[in-house]
Amino acid sequence: KAGxxxxxxxxxxxxxxxxxxxxxxxxxxxxxxxxQQTPGQGLQFLFEYFSETQRNKGNFPGRFSGRQFSNSRSExxxxxxxxxxxxxxLCASSPRRQENTGELFFGEGSRLTVL
Amino acid sequence: xxxxxxxxPSLSVQEGRISILNCDYTNxxxxxFLWYKKYPAEGPTFLISISSIKxxxxxxxxxxxxxxxxxxxxxxxxxxxxxxxxxxxCAASGGSGGYQKVxxxxxxxxxxxx
Numbered sequence: 050k051a052g053x054x055x056x057x058x059x060x061x062x063x064x065x066x067x068x069x070x071x072x073x074x075x076x077x078x079x080x081x082x083x084x085q086q087t088p089g090q091g092l093q094f095l096f097e098y099f100s101e102t103q104r105n106k107g108n109f110p111g112r113f114s115g116r117q118f119s120n121s122r123s124e125x126x127x128x129x130x131x132x133x134x135x136x137x138x139l140c141a142s143s144p145r146r147q148e149n150t151g152e153l154f155f156g157e158g159s160r161l162t163v164l
Numbered sequence: 165x166x167x168x169x170x171x172x173p174s175l176s177v178q179e180g181r182i183s184i185l186n187c188d189y190t191n192x193x194x195x196x197f198l199w200y201k202k203y204p205a206e207g208p209t210f211l212i213s214i215s216s217i218k219x220x221x222x223x224x225x226x227x228x229x230x231x232x233x234x235x236x237x238x239x240x241x242x243x244x245x246x247x248x249x250x251x252x253x254c255a256a257s258g259g260s261g262g263y264q265k266v267x268x269x270x271x272x273x274x275x276x277x278x
Contacts, residue, residue, distance in 0.1 A: 092253060139207055
């Protein structure tokens with residue numbers, strides 16, 4: 050079974066630009082969550098999508114947005130990039146069973162550098 | 165508001181000894197507590213979890229203990245191996261209606277010295 054796939058793995062942008070990151074979940078997983086990892090901050094929850102609808106959102110500005118497609122693939126977008134947006138962006142999928150065990154399957158992440 | 169706290173940024177342990185990683189939380193509504201392990205250039209991988217109604221869960225060399233009254237959990241690794249060297253994230257899940265929000269700590273970097 051293929052794991053969670055994130056593209057691109059690495060990218061460099063300049064301040065003010067926008068970026069789109071892509072995530073393909075494990076086959077059969079319908080929930081996709083996004084996290085931002087920075088040194089000293091751990092993994093910060095961005096949002097979760099299920100059945101093409103955002104179900105939960107973290108404390109990030111509106112410049113951070115996402116969407117999910119009918120095949121469960123997800124994208125996240127960051128507009129008007131700032132230096133502080135430099136981070137590893139992790140996507141995680143889960144089968145989203147009735148019981149919320151919190152077990153997530155992560156991709157390898159997209160490393161964004163903003164210059 | 166950091167609901168899951170890992171106060172030790174790093175830990176060094178000799179191979180064969182016990183590694184104890186600690187975590188505190190503030191939200192009494194969490195349903196599950198989990199530990200994830202992360203190697204450089206890889207995504208975190210699930211290691212072990214415990215339900216909020218239990219106080220211990222064991223899986224091979226890994227044991228997680230939960231003390232609800234103290235809002236504290238710990239991960240014990242016995243015996244520690246060099247391959248265990250990684251960043252360990254404590255996490256907690258909770259929410260109504262099946263919403264999948266997992267809150268993570270900032271991580272503890274474990275180094276197992278051969």
